[in-house]
Amino acid sequence: MNEPLAERIRPKSLEDYISQSHLVGENGALTLQIKKGIVPSLIFWGPPGTGKTTLANIIANESERPFYTLSAISSGVKDVREVIEKAKQSGGLFTSKNPILFIDEIHRFSKSQQDSLLGAVEKGWVTLIGATTENPSFEVIPALLSRCQVYVLKPFDKTDLEALLHRAMTTDTVLRAKKIVLKETEALLRLSGGDARKLLNIFELIVNSETEEPITITNDSVLNKVQKNTVLYDKTGEQHYDIISAFIKSIRGSDPNAAVYWLARMIEGGEDVKFIARRMVILASEDIGNANPTALVMANTTFQAVNTIGHPEARIILSQCATYLACSPKSNASYVAIKEAQKTVGETGDLSVPLAIRNAPTKLMKDLGYGANYDYAHDHEGNFVDFEFLPEEISGTAFYRPGNNPRENALRDFLKKLWKKKYGY
Secondary structure: OOOOHHHHOOOOOHHHOOOOHHHHOOOOOOHHHHHHOOOOOEEEEOOOOOOHHHHHHHHHHHOOOOEEEEEOOOOOHHHHHHHHHHHHHHHOOOHHHOOEEEEEOHHHOOHHHHHHHHHHHHOOOOEEEEEEOOOHHHHOOHHHHOOOEEEEOOOOOHHHHHHHHHHHHHHOHHHHOOOEEEOOOHHHHHHHOOOHHHHHHHHHHHHHHOOOOOEEEOHHHHHHHHOOOOOOOOOOOHHHHHHHHHHHHHHHOOOHHHHHHHHHHHHHOOOOHHHHHHHHHHHHHHHHHHHOOHHHHHHHHHHHHHHHHOOOOHHHHHHHHHHHHHHOOOOOHHHHHHHHHHHHHHHHOOOOOOHHHOOOOOHHHHHOOOOOOOOOHHHOHHHOOOOOOOOHHHOOOOOOOOOOOHHHHHHHHHHHHHHHHHHOO
């Protein structure tokens, strides 16, 4: 049988669907909508092999709607318009039963291709379900994103993956005819990286490579077989996440040599240069911040430059930025500050804005005391006046504490002169 195992055991209903309980479990965010057949346009965002395509198919089946599918890799604007026209003709007058248009890897659609979907989604000719492994905030145009609900799919955990293996052994007609002893699973699970499709592909590879039964699956047998058959870098699988993690941690650890090595691994593996550059923009703020504010400027310029230049010269720009960031002083003080501030907001709720610093555009607001007694900093020597800008309940709470590096030491000295008594700098 040529059909891959993952296709042979693809679930057809919610009852058979494994994982993503936060979306389709008993109290999942999508469960009731799917049961009622009233489903909005959706974007499924998650790593490969987490059930995005399967879930789209199940939604169409359970809501009894026509189902059309396009791949962003091979489809153009013409294909999109043809499918939309077919969907309009098959959808009838009832928007609750309008056809579902599933677009795999929607992040690969250009702006014009995404624009061609807008009218159909807005008018209800189709319910769009897009699948993406990339952050839709960056890869889906705002007009389309605003018309869709975004749901995050998580990598399969150990329990999910083991359940999937046992289902394959007991329900697939091909595997059921073989005597398989699943003695150890650790290597299978580790190599899958939470990707269900990859797990089943590896499992099938192991089983098909054995000529004698019983077929005993152990960690050693898996590693011996798979290491001879896997590629060095899978930009849609586990290696994608492991290597970008190694790259970021090397820069954070101030090791330009390791950073440029992992960068080379990604480039040789065909990784998207925009993805690499975008991660460096985040790192420049999260891990360097005010220790070297130029780092964010450098990273953002790099992101713009690689968009303009493309392969192969983009590698030079990426290397320059990666080595610069690795050699920069590090501070996560700004990152910690916003985390602490968000935690405080979550714990204290919507505290009132002090009257003195409220906006007072109307006479009524002024009469109510908005803006009263506000002391204008520029009316004082040094353009500073000791004033209360926080709600009374959290007065004196210091969220930002400068890191120990030359630039932030200077910032600390500056803040200490101004706020030593209040914030304890």
